[in-house]
Amino acid sequence: MMADTIWVWVELNQGKPFRGSLEVLSKAAQLGAAEAVVFGSGARAAAPTLGAYGASKVYVHDDAAYDDYMAMPAAATLGALIEQQRPALLLFATTYDGRDVAARLSPMLGSGLITDATDFSLNGGELRVSVPWGGENIVTATLVHNGTKLVLFRPKAFALEEHSGITPTVEEVQASIDPALLRARITRRVEQAAEGPGLEDAAIIVSGGRGLGKPENFSVVEALANVLGGAVGATRAVVDAGWVPYSYQVGQTGKTVKPTLYIAVGISGAIQHLAGMKGSKYIVAINRDENAPIFSAADLGVVGDALTIVPQLTEELKRRKAAGG
């Protein structure tokens, strides 16, 4: 087994490498010899991009069968490749397919699988993986066998980092897909239309919590996000109450975000919410309770009624924008 060869399974999204996979690859390349594995139409063409994000070698199986039937054939091909090459680690971005493939591989290989991770390090072969758990504890995985260890990472766990000058070796995977594996397939893709930037990509996020009082008041958060050109987030309390869809939820069981500016409106700052947004560069909190825990995470705290402050702030920003400021 090569000690620190780290494989990253790269998912393609309409022929282009998925951003989350590139984030994981960027981190892997910092820690060891990073190699990428990519299947489906466009796999070969993706190799130079994967080199740019740190892959020294790219295993490709450019077969259209994966496009609609990803999980079962991908697990079979990956399993055979791992038996041959025995990398130390195989890392995935958390996506529906990533989870499906990793969950199938784990019993096939008898490998450990850690999900929902946000960071990892390798120390003399010991793998330390951070997993948010009731806030954030560090789970140390020391595996007792020499098999390939599997880890799934949350989106935005790592920054994208380009490496210049790497032209990866491309290795065509010699595999044929057993037709018996072409069973579970994607029959339809539905895109949810959304205005403005997505939460994971937004530089500015305005999030609302139960302090807004009732669902109609959530519009003050949306208006502020709109004038700032930002995305809208929420706490689990308001998602559970049905004010906004789950896709808005930031936190341990929601999305991990890393904007430049995070404005928390009427949010108490529970540890499970902090777990998803504390990596934001600047945090501004508006809360009427000066002892709210959110203020310990905030760079700027405003104590007061959000329903008075936020509309005034929005109006002032609109006025300045109109004046060209």
Ligand SMILES: Cc1cc2nc3c(=O)[nH]c(=O)nc-3n(C[C@H](O)[C@H](O)[C@H](O)COP(=O)(O)OP(=O)(O)OC[C@H]3O[C@@H](n4cnc5c(N)ncnc54)[C@H](O)[C@@H]3O)c2cc1C
């Ligand atoms: C396993 C588990 C996973 C969880 N995952 C998540 C997660 O992913 N994301 C998440 O967000 N939570 C999560 N939670 C829930 C979390 O523990 C909190 O319950 C939740 O974050 C609280 O949401 P909140 O801040 O909107 O509401 P509250 O805690 O009720 O806070 C409301 C805040 O608004 C303030 N306020 C009230 N009125 C006003 C006003 N007029 N103006 C200004 N401020 C006002 C109050 O002072 C208070 O601080 C999880 C919990 C568990 C157990």
